[in-house]
Amino acid sequence: MPENEWxxxxxxxxxxxxxxxxFVVETTDDMIVIDAGLMFPEEEMLGIDLVIPDFSYLLxxxxxxxxxxLTHGHxxxxxxxxxxxxxxxxxxxxxxxxxxxxxxxxxxxxxxADLREVAPREPFRxxxxxxxxxxxxxSIPDGVGVALETPAGxxxxxxxxxxxxxxxxxxxxxYHKFAELGDRGVLVLLSDSTNALRPGFTxxxxxxxxxxxxxxxxARRRIVVACFASHIHRIQQVLDVAAGMGRKVAVHGKSMxxxxxxxxxxxxxRIPPGVLVRLDELRHLSPAETVIIATxxxxxxxxxxxxxxxxxxxxxxxxxxxxxxxSARVIPGNERSIARTINQLLRRGAEVVTEELAPVHVxxxxxxxxxxxxxxxxxxxxxxxxxxxxxxxxHHARLAAAVGIxxxxxxxxxxxxxxxxxxDKGGIVGKVAGGRVFVDGKGVGDxxxxxxxxxxxxxxxxxxxxxxxxxxxTRAVVAGPExxxxxxxHLQDQDALFDxxxxxxxxxxxxxxEEERGDLALLxxxxxxxxxxxxxxxxxxxxxxxxxxxxxxxxxxx
Ligand SMILES: [Zn+2]
Ligand SMILES: [Zn+2]
Numbered sequence: 001m002p003e004n005e006w007x008x009x010x011x012x013x014x015x016x017x018x019x020x021x022x023f024v025v026e027t028t029d030d031m032i033v034i035d036a037g038l039m040f041p042e043e044e045m046l047g048i049d050l051v052i053p054d055f056s057y058l059l060x061x062x063x064x065x066x067x068x069x070l071t072h073g074h075x076x077x078x079x080x081x082x083x084x085x086x087x088x089x090x091x092x093x094x095x096x097x098x099x100x101x102x103x104x105x106x107x108x109x110x111x112x113a114d115l116r117e118v119a120p121r122e123p124f125r126x127x128x129x130x131x132x133x134x135x136x137x138x139s140i141p142d143g144v145g146v147a148l149e150t151p152a153g154x155x156x157x158x159x160x161x162x163x164x165x166x167x168x169x170x171x172x173x174x175y176h177k178f179a180e181l182g183d184r185g186v187l188v189l190l191s192d193s194t195n196a197l198r199p200g201f202t203x204x205x206x207x208x209x210x211x212x213x214x215x216x217x218x219a220r221r222r223i224v225v226a227c228f229a230s231h232i233h234r235i236q237q238v239l240d241v242a243a244g245m246g247r248k249v250a251v252h253g254k255s256m257x258x259x260x261x262x263x264x265x266x267x268x269x270r271i272p273p274g275v276l277v278r279l280d281e282l283r284h285l286s287p288a289e290t291v292i293i294a295t296x297x298x299x300x301x302x303x304x305x306x307x308x309x310x311x312x313x314x315x316x317x318x319x320x321x322x323x324x325x326x327s328a329r330v331i332p333g334n335e336r337s338i339a340r341t342i343n344q345l346l347r348r349g350a351e352v353v354t355e356e357l358a359p360v361h362v363x364x365x366x367x368x369x370x371x372x373x374x375x376x377x378x379x380x381x382x383x384x385x386x387x388x389x390x391x392x393x394x395h396h397a398r399l400a401a402a403v404g405i406x407x408x409x410x411x412x413x414x415x416x417x418x419x420x421x422x423x424d425k426g427g428i429v430g431k432v433a434g435g436r437v438f439v440d441g442k443g444v445g446d447x448x449x450x451x452x453x454x455x456x457x458x459x460x461x462x463x464x465x466x467x468x469x470x471x472x473x474t475r476a477v478v479a480g481p482e483x484x485x486x487x488x489x490h491l492q493d494q495d496a497l498f499d500x501x502x503x504x505x506x507x508x509x510x511x512x513x514e515e516e517r518g519d520l521a522l523l524x525x526x527x528x529x530x531x532x533x534x535x536x537x538x539x540x541x542x543x544x545x546x547x548x549x550x551x552x553x554x555x556x557x558x
Contacts, residue, residue: 013053030127038079070094072143073101136161139364153187189380193388222287243272253295297328299337320349462487
């Protein structure tokens with residue numbers, strides 16, 4: 001076997017979570033990146049705005065990185081692109097809409113980028129490798145899978161896909177191409193595990209249009225539909241159903257307006273003539289003639305729907321008999337904010353329709369039968385389930401074994417693992433620096449796990465600050481101790497416990513040996529330990545304790 005017949009696949013994100021998808025494909029001479037996504041923080045990540053993958057492996061090998069291919073325009077595949085391009089300005093390849101959406105984000109960060117449009121079934125070169133995109137259906141138009149010819153064999157990243165047999169734009173997942181690649185021989189398949197626990201097939205996006213039609217027909221007053229701004233096909237169906245019933249549509253929310261414009265300008269959205277109106281024109285129309293399509297399907301506090309529900313919207317007021325449709329799935333973690341919004345809408349007399357009550361949403365990801373179909377079309381030698389938590393990937397691995405993939409050839413990898421393949425062998429051969437990087441305000445990576453643990457500690461138990469002034473030479477107590485508590489219990493000056501706590505601190509300081517007095521760090525530690533012990537005993541709590549000892553001039557007798 002020639003020396004260079006190997007390929008490495010290194011997931012930098014997307015395997016510990018649904019989010020921040022990012023893969024590196026590496027050969028002797030080249031490195032190619034597929035996607036650069038972000039994830040939104042989990043509940044315990046206090047104060048964190050975004051989470052992105054650790055790019056250090058790419059930065060260490062910057063001279064080998066030939067470019068990045070986007071599978072589609074969703075945030076979990078494009079969101080960390082500006083952060084990456086800031087450090088590593090490489091060409092970005094993608095289909096027309098994916099690039100247009102990425103370009104918006106890159107422009108917001110005032111970055112320049114080398115964006116190169118590619119079309120499905122048109123091979124292109126990246127360094128020594130040949131790449132080709134295959135069209136797939138998903139909850140955003142213009143999604144693709146990626147095939148890469150490497151010295152070890154053909155690698156397929158299936159993208160986020162479903163096999164919708166009747167897609168809204170008529171553009172099917174490219175069954176033929178996947179089958180043709182399968183005939184040529186696929187070394188490794190990477191495939192979407194999001195719905196690996198769901199049996200059957202994901203229904204066609206068109207079924208949502210039928211459900212919306214029924215709801216619109218029954219509605220007597222205004223209709224508000226909340227969905228994701230990137231779901232152009234969903235927006236299309238709302239527009240079509242509204243137009244068919246003679247209702248006018250106002251588009252509301254910054255990203256909804258931006259994406260509707262991009263979609264229409266680029267031909268992905270066909271706006272029926274005369275159907276769109278501005279939000280301020282609604283007041284001239286009867287509620288029975290209008291539809292509002294808006295962001296806020298996750299109950300995001302600043303979104304249009306949340307403000308309408310809270311009665312804080314300047315132009316839109318919900319009145320009894322209005323219908324509000326949540327045409328989106330509940331993203332885990334958002335249950336409470338969605339529930340709050342729904343409660344408010346119901347109190348105002350609205351009819352609220354969610355996925356539980358009517359088929360107003362379908363997934364953009366493949367269910368079990370579709371996952372098996374992808375495996376059967378491509379018949380890979382090795383299989384790596386991706387895009388999911390461990391449980392999703394675990395079940396996807398079982399499906400693969402069920403259709404005849406050798407269980408020894410299925411890898412449940414973790415972010416940072418180095419998967420190495422030759423034409424007949426595969427395995428996890430090592431690990432690179434990988435993991436989650438927290439973005440907090442302008443800071444990228446300066447908030448680590450230690451800071452998060454502090455934030456969790458503060459949030460859970462509060463904080464007690466003790467401030468004391470010691471004489472510069474004698475180290476006698478000349479000011480304080482003052483005790484300030486935040487988020488702990490409300491300590492009052494007159495509280496006996498407060499006095500007792502102060503006494504504990506004073507005792508430590510006056511009882512300190514000559515040597516201890518000379519060492520402020522040691523004094524602080526002793527104060528902390530004594531106070532912690534006291535608070536634990538008196539209150540049975542463990543707040544964060546922060547001793548502040550300052551040296552002062554002054555008369556120890558004062
Ligand atoms: Zn997606
Ligand atoms: Zn995704």
